[in-house]
Amino acid sequence: MSKLLNRPLKAFIFYALGVLILSTPVYYLVVENIWFDELDENNIIVRERSKSSLGRLESMGKDTDEMLSLWNTLQPNTNLTPLTGDLPQRDSVFTVRREAQHGDYSELDRFRCLNSLIYIKGKPYLLTVETNVEEADETFVAIAGVTFVFFLVLMTGLILISRQISKKIWTSFYLTLDRLRSFSLSDQQQVQFPETDIEEFQSLHQSLTDLIDENVTAYNQQKKFIENASHELQTPIAVLRSKMDMFFQNLKITADMSKEVDAVNVSLGRISRINKNLLLLAKIENKQFAQEETLDISQILNENIEMLGDYFGAKNLNLELDIVPVLEKQGNKTLLEMVINNLLINSITHSPQEGKVRISLSKSQIVIANSGENPLDGQKIFQRFTHSPDNVSNSGLGLAIVWEACKNKGWQISYVFEEKMHVFSVNF
């Protein structure tokens, strides 16, 4: 993964590099052409001047041979040689490389030459004008060097500018990202996006706000629906339970009937349990347990274990306790009891007969563990209506309540399976 801004930067850098590499030979060719044009022009001027000088010498009646050797000595850039045989029809322009003497050393130099045919006293002579030209490789290296320096300047500039842009423009974007990350549907807080004068961001913010608003509305409707549905169900459940109570009173119940009645009661119990738990969840989500007081967690834990004593006893569970005597913390009593109770009930419900339940309380955590055969899916067990395969009659909401209650108070709940024990820990 690379940052968004680095992608175009990389592309820009590669493109600039390509363009600059290509430009080097082009520059070279252009420079070389201008050079040659200028030098050719210069050679022609020299030739014209030479012609007129030679014309003047000729009219002064000088000896041709003497004049020739004098000329060749005084004008090192030009050379006059008598021509015999075929005479060239046109002037010729060319480049030669040869050794040239520079004081006491010589090196290979490049020359631009012009060969012209001139007549002195009616005899044909070849006038050669030559001008030293910069070596091709020297030109090339110089251009490439300058190009490279500019490439470095360009790159530094691009990087600096993009950093600057990133700081200025993208701050708003990263702020948006942070706000989105900290957003949680259940918190019901409005997301305030940062002000921006960039059209795309503005439209992103608008779309996000719309999306969030829609989701919050849908979430609230759903929550309200569950809340209302379970409220509405309370009364019919109360009537059903009351009817069952009345039913026992008026009839002589046979053994067969009692079985059916028992089955009805169990189902009724389950409905009432699910409904109660759904209402509890709604209340936790609505943050109805915000009041905090100083609690003795140790005392509350012991009280709840005692209250469930009969149920531990009914399954003959081997109870191992390791509870610190006093542990005072700030918290909400109802929420804490909800967490403890549901974990205890969970440990009883899912233990085999004669199983083991280990409960410990230390300075910073409660651990409630019960024996079991196979590990559970730690991702799923805290979700609503996740039933264990062996027990279908529990509400499937107990651990969801624990999860919500812990989330509400910022406690950490975790599950592991070790040494054939399901271990639930709450860190506060």
Add this chain to the structure above:
Amino acid sequence: MKILVIEDERELSADICEYLQLQNYRCEQAFTYDEAIAKVNAYEYDCVLLDLMLPGGQGLDVLDFLKKKRQEEGVIIISAKDSLEDKIKGLQMGADDYLAKPFHQAELAARVYSVIRRKHFKNANSISQGPLEVNLLSQEVKVNEAKISLTKKEYELLVFFMGNKNRVISKAALAEHLSGDVADMFDNHDFVYAHVKNMKKKLIAAGCPKYLETVYGVGYRWES
């Protein structure tokens, strides 16, 4: 003993009345806020059962009205809302007890029994039946003047049965009475058998008549 049942759900109200009437209470019903106010204004009751959500008004306003009249009736709130704030508020405003729906009729009867006893027999802290005598203050149980020792749960069961004479009480209702709300979270309430069996054994061994009858597969009945 006169009881006013303020409850808008007619079926529930009828059941409550039927159950309580067999305990020799006289019941009257009010289904709306206005009816409730009219009745408590015109008559006196020993105990008022009050639903918090009524057509036409709030149950807590009825409670307020009752308390301003300064009468001696006991008030038990029966509510589907089951919210701690309502409970605290109701009790602070002078209600004697709070019972969340759904509840067992036996539990309601036991609460009514307890409230009326507190209000009307301030000095008589004992209840008795034949040779059996239960002192509610010291929690002592005597049969033919001889003290017998019951565990806390056995004692609670005994008082519960005596407040629900001649009624069949289910295991679930007994479990809920003993363990409170958490009983709701279990299907199996067989531990109740053990407590009842022990209590019964102790009573019979002390010479108490066999008041408690087992209703097969359902629960128990305490005969008067």
